[in-house]
Amino acid sequence: MAPSRKAPLGVAPGEEALIAVLLADSFNQRFRPITLERPKVLLPLAGVPLLDYTLEWLASNGVAEVYVFCCAHAEQVKEHLKAAGWLQERSSITVKVIVSTTCKSAGEALREIDVKDMIKSDFVLVSGDVVSNMDLGSALRMHRARREKNKNALMTMVMKAGTTPAQRRRLGDQSLIVAMDPQTKRLLRYEEVEAGRPLPNQATVDAHFWSETDSVEVRADLADTYIYICAPEVLLLFSDNFDYQNVRKDFVSGVLSEEELGQQLYVHELHRDYAASVLNFRSYDAISSDVLQRWTFPFVPDTNLLPLGGAWGPSSYRLWRNFIYKEQHLKLGREARIGHSSCIGMGTTIEDGAQVAGSIIGRNCLIGKDAIVLGSYLLEGVRIHAGAQVSHSLLCDGVVVKEDATVCSGSVLSFKVVVGQEQVIEQHTSLSLCRQLQQSTSLSDDELEYAAAGTASPPSEAALGSSAEASRPRLPGALEDAAAAPSDGEDGAHYDASLVGPDGAGYRWQPHEAEPAASSAVAAYFSIAPPPPGLPPPPDDFSDDDSTVTAAEEAQDAVVDPEASFKREVSETFLRCVRDGFEKKFLETELNSLKIAEHKDFADCARYILTTLLALCLPAPPRAKAEYRSLFPESAPETATPAGKTELLRRLQRLLNTWTDLLKQFLRSEDDQVDLLLTLEEFCGEEGVFEGTGEQCGLFSAVFAKVLQLLYDAEVVSEDAFLKWADEKAHAEAEDRVFLDKAAEFLKWLREAETEEENSDEEDEEE
Template sequence: MGAQKKGEMGAQKKGDVGALKKGDVGAQKKGGARVSDESEEQSRQRLQAILLADSFTTKFRPVTLERPKVLLPLVNVPMIDYTLAWLESAGIEEVFVFCCAHSTQVIDYLKNSEWYSHPSLLVRTIESHKSISAGDALRFIYEQEAETSQIQGDFVLVSGDTVSNMPLADLIQEHRERKKKDEKAIMTMVIKQSKPSPLTHQSRLGTDQLFIAVDPLTKQLLYYEEDKIDHARGTICLDKSLLDSNPSVLLYNDMQDCYIDICSPEVLSLFEDNFDYQHLRRHFVKGVLVDDIMGYKIFTHEIHSSYAARIDNFRSYDTVSKDIIQRWTYPYVPDINFSGNRPLKLGRQGMYRASDAILSRSADVGSSTVIGYGTEIGSGDKILNSVIGNGCSIGSNVVIEGSYIWNNVTIEDGCEIRNAIVCDDVKIRAGAVLQPGVVLSFKVDVGRDFIVPAYSKVSLLQQPTKEDSDEELEYADSSSGTADHLSGLNLQMESKASELGPDGAGYIWEVCEGARDEEWKHSVAPIPEDKLAEITQAMDDDDIEDESVVPTSGELKSDADSINTDLNDPVDDYGYFEREVEGTFLRAVEEGFAVDLAILEINSLRLSYNMESADCAGATFYSMMKLAVDTPHNSAGELLRNAASIMTKYKGLLGFYVKQIDEQIEVIMKLEEMCQETARELGPLFSQILRVLYNIDVLEEDAILRWAEEKAGADEADKVYLQQCEPFIQWLKEAEEEDETEDEEEEEDG
């Protein structure tokens, strides 16, 4: 939807959204009554989407026992708003929002939001109280469609916890054109590269690694597996019969399933015909792939420059939140008004602040922090890499680091909160400490000086006496309150629970036996050092040879005698690699982790993308210069000081990749490229930045002189920066000549 002015949508006439129960789905049409003479072709081409507003999982318990996941705040905006804003901006005209758990809350939210009156997106709600899986939801929708025929053609299938900015129109058209040629092509899945690394791709932790096989020419999905990969060896056993009817197969273990699908109507009918299809991937996709009778096909579409991610556990919640703050999701960022949310002001070092937030002068609010409306920050507070919601009151000398404080939270003096999630209306009394990984659900009260143990989940609701046997099962309810549906879960809610100290209120849930050692995987807390070492070791141990396995990345080609493996050629891989390196560098700056860890991260990216050391040098230097340009400055001199300070501080990181002359020349070429792109800012500083790199021993004189010699033969238009640094080049030459003369004299004396 983009940057829409505050209040713009609110001026529209209301009345376009409704809770559609069975039998009344066709009652309305965007802009008024359904036009009777609308052609069948126009109806077929209408861009529609089905949005599942229920995750059908329990991963966000105990929070989701009281509020649906799609209404949980993500950088102070409900998750579903990101999904709807993206669908609208991508050209979708009509969205069917399927509601199950806490359906009343979702429907009421949409009715009271500006989506209710949006001029270009018609939002309809479909309510079911018995669906316990995505399969049940799609079967319920199909039953309604049999009576009303509201979904008239291909549609986008997405969940309400999706954040994306990718375009959809061309992808939908691609799907339709493929369907014209092959009527068995019923789905196109969106995938993207997700390089395994210990620091920036934490969202993959706690979830099964994905392994897929794709036809390199048609992009047809041939194999999909989430749970049979040997993580320690990085390999998978694969039946060679896969090549019987496919002369060439691309294998991937570095792809992320975005759970964004373009579907033909046959998808709904397949769910209706197969009641054992519950999960969209484990059951439906794998079922289609092994069904030789119907012959239906699923295809893939890989995105490169766009953003797309799902929030399926607390760790991915943390990762996506950071991506939003660091603006990878633009235009869906805190300082843009989308879906009627009040924008925040972007300040220095990437700190976002509401216009009426009150910050004490002695408070230290660091980079990558968000401060919501009506929030007060006390004296001596230290807040870093955190999101603070609306209406919060934070006392004096409070430390909040890497945490998410939702709305109307009260934190008294002297508290410490690190890498935690604190829900609405929580009260944390003076001196209390939340250790990493803690989740406090709604209205919990932490007692004075109480220490909440790491990875604890705390709620006013007692833990279920009997856990659900199926991880897909959350529950369905028809009320917005808690009393009725909680009784069916063997839960209790008391007015005062004292597990959080004498003046506290809340129950600390016990971790199930067997899952205790896995809590860190799903947490917003950083990876423990011992676990980080295990992950790194596993990444390094993927070269074990075995005749029974095939590599997890590359192309298999059919051959009468053998199978040859060749790595596939990446599309714009360097651009994606450069962006990943930049993200790593920014996290190193903002979170202050050691240069050695940054090198470890970049090295894992280097291996994943099959890059050279020179590529790492160029990408690292680019990240430094971009940070210098993005840091507020009022003059060229100030920009130069920014750049010099960053290069000097992180010369150890850059120096690791510029040990050879060719690698140093790559840095000079990258500087030249950036000066051309930002001619007004960096352009005049080329020679001075070159001097800084020389003075801090990142560049040797041989590299600079060799670059100058190569540039001497270029066209005059390409000699701008060579001419700018001619005095410096001449000085280096003279110094080199003096050194040679001194060497000759020493040899003669010897």
């Protein structure tokens, strides 16, 4: 299916045609050893190369012309652009490729573009690893309006507002201290805080700013999206300042430190739209999860908007329950288990007894009998043989994990690596068929590619051995060859049998001291927390750090108890939005999307919104994820005492004050309200999906009638719905009338109030 560009999101008719400069090289080594053989922008995210996300977003915003600047692996980028149809003549967008293998930084790339004298007007500067559904129109119009009044307004930096420290840690990005004029959004100060360090308690603002503005706003909740709207003078500044190598660290800091020149930078805040850049393995994992959870809509797998190119043809994903995406032509064993938040590509086979959860599986992969893949990323043509286990790792094209082998968490296996039978790859291990060189610390990925063969120019296939073929896009027919172990290079070196086994293939790739720890370590990057050190436990006891919720359990729940799985999805969606500070309307949209994906009713969402609110009055349940535990109180009230009951009800009252409107949005009828009361019974009685969860639901049994009163006072449940629920329960068995009996006084009060109201109405009519 060809991408649709009939209605650009951001540019209104009659506006000046927009140009973009896309940097297809990240100019860092955070994805080594993968980037020795393939550029990062061609690394698939949810089955689609990163570059296509960025290009499709630019096209959807009405960008007329894109200059794609390539350095390392330029030929691969050009081949992909051609295969995906970007280089064809299109009515809405023109893509042109600029190649320069000598550039080692973004600054050098922009100087090269300035020398070519191609940019004459404002342009969008973006890296090729940005995933966004942002509407550029507002930011662009504000930038152009400022430029008309002030030619020194050089750049508008797009920043995501409302980011929390937890969100920044999730993306592995640095925190920012930003000072700006709250009225004009002019940037006054920009300071990066090293990843992992706490934000300072105070910030210093130069006194001279107060002569230019009445107030200064200091922010620590902004995250750079790596999307910049630039005046053409930006290129000239890079040419005039050869020490500008990095946009954020050098250019932005340089402009702000030279206030006397009058040049100004501005900030455009994003509140609703999504924008993030794949900076490292942590953000790769986080953004992949966001795509599957549909934060990036319409750029999600099942819209099939993004071009894949190559011999496989267009994508054919469909969305199933529990955020599971499947392409056509899969072979799934009847006893295979697919857990939530998983994406399975075309031509993949998952045999009986295999378990997959929280993972993205590329095309033409094999997951053998009783194999387990948890929280991992398998690219194209990966073979996981019978009994093998892969946990929270990234496996590139053609990787083979043989029978009963184990790949522990935080591992990166580059192209065509083979793990031998019963071999164990320890945590945080990176493997590649390219041998690591001592001098590689200071070399770019392009230079490393050539140095791996010991040559000063691009090596021949014979010099690189099998890794040369692995670096090229492969046709489907060639994927079968991935199952065979690659041969040693011509230099006579042998793979480390103690590491990959006698029937394996690969060299260990050690992180260098020159690389930041946050870039070289992989284990901490995966949002599904890795298992403890050593071998993963047996399939029925996979642990998930201190949260104790396991991907294997989730996979089992998704198959055995869909209702429990949906309850968890609603609860975690609610908790995630609360933790990240999203507005209620966005939470409503997210829950609506979940309802549609799961083929549920509005009442189904309301039932588990209420039970989540009740659970938030109590300590975190044993299976709560670590990232949500801070939302729960540390201790439970003692409901055996009047004071404890009062405290429990006070906690619930505070939550209802905030979330009553949301509950009402999902309660569309009297029958929905009755269903809500039936679920409340199950919660307080620890029955149904609440049985055996370890939650202290039963504490609400002591205040059941008071909970009904709170729901009545908040107008969540109507008088008629309460009476209808009571009438339905009146003839039930004694054990099913436990909570009806607890509510007897409340129901008596309701009926008496109803009788008094009817009598009053009759008297009014008589008068």
